[in-house]
Amino acid sequence: MLASQTFGALPIRNDDVDWDTWPVQDYLAENYRELHPADAEVIAHHAELYRKLAPGSIAQSVEFGAGPNLYPLMLAASACRRVDAVDAGAANVAYLTGQLRHGPDASWQPFYALCRRHVPNLPATLPEALSRVRVIHGDVRGLPSGRYGLASMHFVAEGATEDFTEFTEFCRLFARCAVPGGHLVAAFMENMPTYRIGRASRWPGCPVDPDAVREVFAPLTEWLSVTRINADPTLPDYGDSGMVLMTGRTPSPPGRYG
Numbered sequence: 573m574l575a576s577q578t579f580g581a582l583p584i585r586n587d588d589v590d591w592d593t594w595p596v597q598d599y600l601a602e603n604y605r606e607l608h609p610a611d612a613e614v615i616a617h618h619a620e621l622y623r624k625l626a627p628g629s630i631a632q633s634v635e636f637g638a639g640p641n642l643y644p645l646m647l648a649a650s651a652c653r654r655v656d657a658v659d660a661g662a663a664n665v666a667y668l669t670g671q672l673r674h675g676p677d678a679s680w681q682p683f684y685a686l687c688r689r690h691v692p693n694l695p696a697t698l699p700e701a702l703s704r705v706r707v708i709h710g711d712v713r714g715l716p717s718g719r720y721g722l723a724s725m726h727f728v729a730e731g732a733t734e735d736f737t738e739f740t741e742f743c744r745l746f747a748r749c750a751v752p753g754g755h756l757v758a759a760f761m762e763n764m765p766t767y768r769i770g771r772a773s774r775w776p777g778c779p780v781d782p783d784a785v786r787e788v789f790a791p792l793t794e795w796l797s798v799t800r801i802n803a804d805p806t807l808p809d810y811g812d813s814g815m816v817l818m819t820g821r822t823p824s825p826p827g828r829y830g
């Protein structure tokens with residue numbers, strides 16, 4: 573894990589980190605055991621996209637670096653017949669698999685209620701929505717290009733490296749795994765440096781802002797929308813200044829619109 577590694581002045585890169593040791597319970601306790609105002613804003617933002625998509629209209633979507641966060645998977649279930657939740661970390665994969673097999677923790681119910689309020693065509697129950705999810709233990713950098721009708725990413729490209737060039741590469745690979753004309757939806761921590769979860773563990777952060785996200789995604793997308801929200805005082809102070817939210821579409825094949 574990052575805490576035990578020092579590379580002098582060199583930025584920490586994705587392969588320098590042991591993602592299997594992601595501190596799932598500390599991360600959940602700090603971020604997702606209750607519905608924070610920032611989550612509600614992210615859900616409201618993304619719901620604008622999901623409301624426009626007919627139920628089941630997308631064969632497959634991906635959650636790029638899913639971690640133990642269920643709310644992006646809930647939203648995707650409104651439009652997607654299958655949702656691939658891909659993560660490199662064994663502890664995250666074990667948590668997600670348990671949530672699907674034994675039922676979601678009760679703490680996710682308020683998230684689902686809010687998702688359904690914004691996207692009423694979601695299934696009646698959270699387990700029904702999650703039945704569309706398939707958990708994949710793997711490296712998102714190895715995903716095939718052009719597979720997914722929708723690609724979703726939350727706090728991954730800027731939370732997977734300290735190196736801005738590698739951040740850009742994660743974003744490029746994220747966009748690349750969507751079909752031409754596919755939907756992209758993402759959230760980034762704004763200006764977040766390397767940070768701590770729990771008492772000891774340290775994880776890489778690459779500070780980015782709306783301009784950086786716009787600059788990286790402009791050549792990769794059409795219909796790009798980038799916005800931001802302020803830091804939420806009910807969340808831990810990871811040194812960030814809020815969140816950057818984006819939607820866009822990968823360029824359509826020539827002659828195809830909509």
Ligand SMILES: C[S@@+](CC[C@H](N)C(=O)[O-])C[C@H]1O[C@@H](n2cnc3c(N)ncnc32)[C@H](O)[C@@H]1O
Pocket residue numbers: 586591594636637638639640641658659660661664710711712713725726727728731732
């Ligand atoms: C800051 S966490 C975000 C987790 C989650 N998406 C969320 O919304 O809370 C970053 C996640 O990226 C995953 N990750 C980092 N590098 C990865 C890679 N190369 N392939 C797949 N997952 C990766 C980590 O295991 C971790 O779950």
